[in-house]
Amino acid sequence: MCHYKRIERSIGEYIAGRYRRVVEVGIGNNPEAARMIAAAGALMRCTDIRPGIRHAGLTVVADDIFEPEIGLYAGADLIYAVRPGVEMVPPLIALAGRVNSDLLIYHLGCEIYGDGGELVDCGPVLLHCYHRRLP
Template sequence: MCQYKHIERSIGEYIAARYRRAVEVGIGNNPDAARIVAAAGALALCTDIRPGIRHEGLTVVTDDVFEPDLRLYAGADLIYAVRPGVEMVPPLIALARRIESDLLVYHLGCEIYEDGGEVLDCGPVLLHRYHRRP
């Protein structure tokens, strides 16, 4: 488990250093990256399809990335997801295009979507940028 926390810390630090208004999609029970981004003042909110998810100090709202409420993401310069199911990547790309934000994904294991997008080295982990804001 310690290894996973190091991954989330690296992701959170990378995002916190580069973005001003991020939204994490699919936070589930893993708030570590979001907490780091929030501490830097760069987290707008987190979403998950399951209602009732709460993490102290974080705003978590229920939303379905397959039918997103665009108002939740308005003004975000980044949408990111940590270990989403690969089936979530196409709607995440579509969402990032619609709101003109970057999209970063940290994949589970060796799972990637299509060509893997632009691979970004953030220390001990690789992020995949599937969309870059104009």
């Protein structure tokens, strides 16, 4: 479990240092990255398909990435997900395109989608950028 927290801290530090309006998709029971981003003042909200998820100091909203409420993501310069199911990646890419945001994914193990997108080195882990926002 400690290893996962180090991964999430690395992801949180990377994102907090580069983005100003961020949404995490699928927060579940792993709020470490979101907390770091929130501490930097860059977290808009977190989403998860399961209603009722609560993490102190974070705004968590129930939303289904397969039928997303676009307003929850509008204005984000980054949407990210930590260890999402690979079936979630296509709707995440579509969503990032609709709201014109970057999309970063940290995959579980060696699981990737398609060509893996652009690799982003954030220290001890690699993120996959599947969409870049237009200027």
